[in-house]
Amino acid sequence: MKKTSRKERNKLIIDAHTDVLWKMLxxxxxxxxxxxxxxxxxFPNMEKGxxxxxxxxxxxxxxxxxxxxxxxxxxxxxxxxxxxxxxQIQLATxxxxxxxxxxxxxxxxxxxxxxxxxxxxxLRKLRAFYRLGVRAMGLTWNHANEVADGxxxxxxxxxxxFGRLVVEEMNRLGMMIDVSHLAETxxxxxxxxxxxxxxxxxxxxxxxxNHPRNxxxxxxxxxxxxxxxxxxxxxxxxxxHKEDPNIEDLVKHIEHIAELGGISNIGLGxxxxxxxxxxxxxNASRINCLTNVLSKHYPDDQVQGxxxxxxxxxxxxxx
Numbered sequence: 001m002k003k004t005s006r007k008e009r010n011k012l013i014i015d016a017h018t019d020v021l022w023k024m025l026x027x028x029x030x031x032x033x034x035x036x037x038x039x040x041x042x043f044p045n046m047e048k049g050x051x052x053x054x055x056x057x058x059x060x061x062x063x064x065x066x067x068x069x070x071x072x073x074x075x076x077x078x079x080x081x082x083x084x085x086x087x088q089i090q091l092a093t094x095x096x097x098x099x100x101x102x103x104x105x106x107x108x109x110x111x112x113x114x115x116x117x118x119x120x121x122x123l124r125k126l127r128a129f130y131r132l133g134v135r136a137m138g139l140t141w142n143h144a145n146e147v148a149d150g151x152x153x154x155x156x157x158x159x160x161x162f163g164r165l166v167v168e169e170m171n172r173l174g175m176m177i178d179v180s181h182l183a184e185t186x187x188x189x190x191x192x193x194x195x196x197x198x199x200x201x202x203x204x205x206x207x208x209x210n211h212p213r214n215x216x217x218x219x220x221x222x223x224x225x226x227x228x229x230x231x232x233x234x235x236x237x238x239x240x241h242k243e244d245p246n247i248e249d250l251v252k253h254i255e256h257i258a259e260l261g262g263i264s265n266i267g268l269g270x271x272x273x274x275x276x277x278x279x280x281x282x283n284a285s286r287i288n289c290l291t292n293v294l295s296k297h298y299p300d301d302q303v304q305g306x307x308x309x310x311x312x313x314x315x316x317x318x319x
Contacts, residue, residue, distance in 0.1 A: 012102070012308035013287055014053040015041070016231035016267055017112070017180075017202040019274030021075040022059040024082060032083050040272035040283040043088060043107075048285035052102060052308065053092075055201070056083070057114040058134070059274070061141035065117070069125055072118035076132055079111065093133050095319040098312070112136035112178065112201070121146035121162055123169055135319060136176035138201065139163065139186065142213075148186035151212045158185040164193060171195045176318055179203075179223075180231075180269075181213065191222050196318060198226055202233035202269035204253040211238050217260060224262045229314045231269020232257070234277035246279040247293045254306060255297070263302055267311040 018041045024030050027038065035044040041054060058075045060068040084091055090106045092098040101108045111134045119125040119137075126137070139159075142152035147163035149156060159167065167190055170177050177198045179187050190198060200223060206214035215223070215230065223230055232253050233239075240249040257266050270277065272284055280289050287307075294303045 011050060011291065011304060012053075012312060013049070013051045013291075014055075014267060014308035014311040015051055015272070015284070015287075016055045016199070016229075016269040016311060017057055017114075017233070017274075018054060018270060018272045018284075019057055019059055019114075020083075020272075021056050021079055023273045024078050025071070025075050033086060033088070037283075040270075040277070042284075045284035046107060049283075049287035051107070051284055051287060053098065053108040053110065053311070054089075055110045055112050055136065057112050057138075057274075058118065059114040059141070060118045061115040061143065061145075065120075068117045069120050072113065072129070076111070076129075076134075079109075083109065091133050093135060093319075095316050098315055098319070110135055112138070112176070114138045114178075115141035115145065115150075115181070116147040116163075116166060117141070117145045119146075119166075123165060126166065126169060127173070130173050130175060134175070136178055136199070136201070137170065138178035138181055139166070139190070140181050140183070142181055148189075149183040150181050151183050153183055156183045156185050158183070158189045159193070164189075167193050174318065184216070184219070187219055188222075191226060194226070197228040197314065198223065199229045199231065199314070200269075201229075201231045202235070202271045203230060204232055204235075204238045204250075205256045208253050208256050209238055209240055213238055220257055220260050220262060224260065224265050227265075227314075227317070229265055229267050229311060230257060230262065231267045231311075233269050233271045234281045235271050235275040236278055237275070239278050244279050247281060247290055250278050250281070250290070251293055251297060254294075264305060264310055264313075266306050267314075268307065 140150035
């Protein structure tokens with residue numbers, strides 16, 4: 001059977017967040033290229049779901065403070081040895097590599113850090129990650145670190161002095177600053193300080209689902225004005241306070257962000273392999289179910305924007 005090319009199906013799909021590397025770190029025997037239910041995002045599911053670009057997050061925040069850099073390096077080694085080694089996925093570190101890889105029909109990977117804990121308060125380690133191919137970093141996970149407070153801190157602190165240096169250095173390097181998980185005070189300080197468009201790689205609307213991990217309308221509007229991106233996430237707890245939220249519940253977040261003027265600032269940020277997804281989007285093979293629902297709500301050009309072209313336009317600016 002002839003394989004359908006991305007050009008033929010005319011739908012570019014980009015997912016800005018998966019915790020595959022975290023799962024592989026905890027379960028070393030997992031095979032990324034095996035068709036199984038061990039991973040939400042594996043190569044067979046990427047092919048079935050027609051995912052063209054996948055961002056792989058490196059997560060270390062729950063590990064010992066004395067080993068987070070080392071743990072992150074282990075995840076990067078897993079990425080190179082267990083995912084890239086087959087040559088079926090290509091790492092991109094700039095926009096030209098994304099563009100050229102897509103033209104050749106290749107699947108593209110980007111690397112991000114979920115939380116600045118891995119740099120252990122050292123800008124040299126941030127630059128080391130950059131040289132290994134990392135092009136995005138969430139400033140925090142849910143808790144405080146050397147950079148800022150996460151949303152789980154009741155004091156809602158902002159950027160530390162070191163955190164301000166991190167934002168400036170990420171701007172200098174051309175790394176994407178990710179504010180998912182960041183406490184609100186820190187969010188506004190990043191907006192004031194950054195010289196580049198930012199991202200919330202896997203966050204939804206707090207107006208639609210009142211959860212501290214979601215963005216307020218003011219934050220959404222600030223990201224829009226900044227020229228940044230919001231990756232709507234499939235996590236049940238961030239989608240609706242009800243039993244078994246589904247794709248239609250997720251689309252309500254997209255609709256709300258669009259109503260605030262962000263139709264060109266919306267993308268996907270599944271959080272597959274990191275949390276329980278909504279009904280109908282159980283793994284990466286099911287992305288086409290979301291495509292079908294979106295097509296009932298939006299014209300084709302806007303559907304294509306949400307699925308991937310908005311992220312692609314952003315990468316062109318920042319990478």
